[in-house]
Amino acid sequence: MIDFRSDTVTRPTQAMLQAMQNAKVGDDVFGDDPSINELQRVAAQMFGMEAALFCPSGTMTNQIAINVHTKPGDEVICEENSHVYLYEGGGIAKNSGCSVRLLKGQKGQITAQQVEEAIRADDQHFPKSRLVSLENTSNKGGGTCYSISALEEIKAVCEKHNLGFHLDGARLFNAMVQTGQNAKKYGELFDSISICLSKGLGCPVGSLLLGTNTFIYHARRTRKVFGGGMRQSGYLAAAGLYALENHIERLKIDHENAAILANSLRKCSLVETVIEPETNIVVAHVANSRAVDSILEILKSKGILAVRFGADSIRFVTHLDLSAQDIEQACRIIEGL
Ligand SMILES: *Cc1c(COP(=O)(O)O)cnc(C)c1O
Numbered sequence: 001m002i003d004f005r006s007d008t009v010t011r012p013t014q015a016m017l018q019a020m021q022n023a024k025v026g027d028d029v030f031g032d033d034p035s036i037n038e039l040q041r042v043a044a045q046m047f048g049m050e051a052a053l054f055c056p057s058g059t060m061t062n063q064i065a066i067n068v069h070t071k072p073g074d075e076v077i078c079e080e081n082s083h084v085y086l087y088e089g090g091g092i093a094k095n096s097g098c099s100v101r102l103l104k105g106q107k108g109q110i111t112a113q114q115v116e117e118a119i120r121a122d123d124q125h126f127p128k129s130r131l132v133s134l135e136n137t138s139n140k141g142g143g144t145c146y147s148i149s150a151l152e153e154i155k156a157v158c159e160k161h162n163l164g165f166h167l168d169g170a171r172l173f174n175a176m177v178q179t180g181q182n183a184k185k186y187g188e189l190f191d192s193i194s195i196c197l198s199k200g201l202g203c204p205v206g207s208l209l210l211g212t213n214t215f216i217y218h219a220r221r222t223r224k225v226f227g228g229g230m231r232q233s234g235y236l237a238a239a240g241l242y243a244l245e246n247h248i249e250r251l252k253i254d255h256e257n258a259a260i261l262a263n264s265l266r267k268c269s270l271v272e273t274v275i276e277p278e279t280n281i282v283v284a285h286v287a288n289s290r291a292v293d294s295i296l297e298i299l300k301s302k303g304i305l306a307v308r309f310g311a312d313s314i315r316f317v318t319h320l321d322l323s324a325q326d327i328e329q330a331c332r333i334i335e336g337l
Helices: 014-021 034-046 058-069 091-096 112-118 148-160 172-179 183-189 213-225 234-246 251-266 289-301 324-335
Strands: 051-055 074-079 099-103 128-135 164-169 192-196 207-211 281-285 313-317
Touching (some): 051 058, 051 213, 058 091, 058 128, 058 207, 148 183, 172 183, 172 251, 207 213, 289 313
Parallel strands (some): 074 099, 074 128
Antiparallel strands (some): 192 207
């Protein structure tokens, strides 16, 4: 099967497994795991932030961040299709007792003006606007990247109104590699950043939350409450350290493959339009919802897996486990449909 369902389907390479096998470990709840401590140090340093915290998933790093930034009754401002709102099981309400102010974005991105207009007046009737959460790249937007200037404008609004500024950077490395943006710049812009090791970077498990020492102190307490305190997790950290060293630059290959795939999808008679991919996500619009199901069936029968992406779209994601040959074969099949 040529599996385009997600960049989470990758399996660790031999070299990554070797690094995991050789990991020095300890009990991380006691703060004793040298590999975890090293991963957290390396990641924090990379972004020029004070501290980092390893967690089992990106959902957990996002939910912990929201929990630390807010109090029950506060309001979180985010895009209407953002992962923190749409794909985390209502966690903002369930875990943190917050309401959500949803903004309609362009390809998953919101503007400083929209944020400014969404901030509640200081009035006892209203929830208290407390946090802005952005997503880069945007999953539902089709792997789109924010410009630094757009982020700076939103940050200025957050500072003016004393709002926290969180980044769901599950695919931040895709954005940085594609645009040439700098990790330290992101560290300056945001109060907290979540990055996934288990997406394009090819680790089996893991995400990191970055922030100040005080923020991460509180995040560690919340992680324990959420059940995310792990013991000899250094085996997973070793995969993360390996990925940060070896799997960032190669994301360019995934982006090239996404562009090649998008071209083939445009030649496919069953596809109406294809959004020009910016990174490793390709979104193809088809005639209607029934067409989505039937095309996914046909693709599957020919050895290609993809997923439904809303009412009339299909998402393909390129990743580490898809070779040039896989892409070539998939393109041949897609063009012949
Ligand atoms: C995958 C993803 C996450 C985190 O997902 P987990 O499966 O919980 O690790 C968060 N945000 C975005 C945008 C994602 O695509």
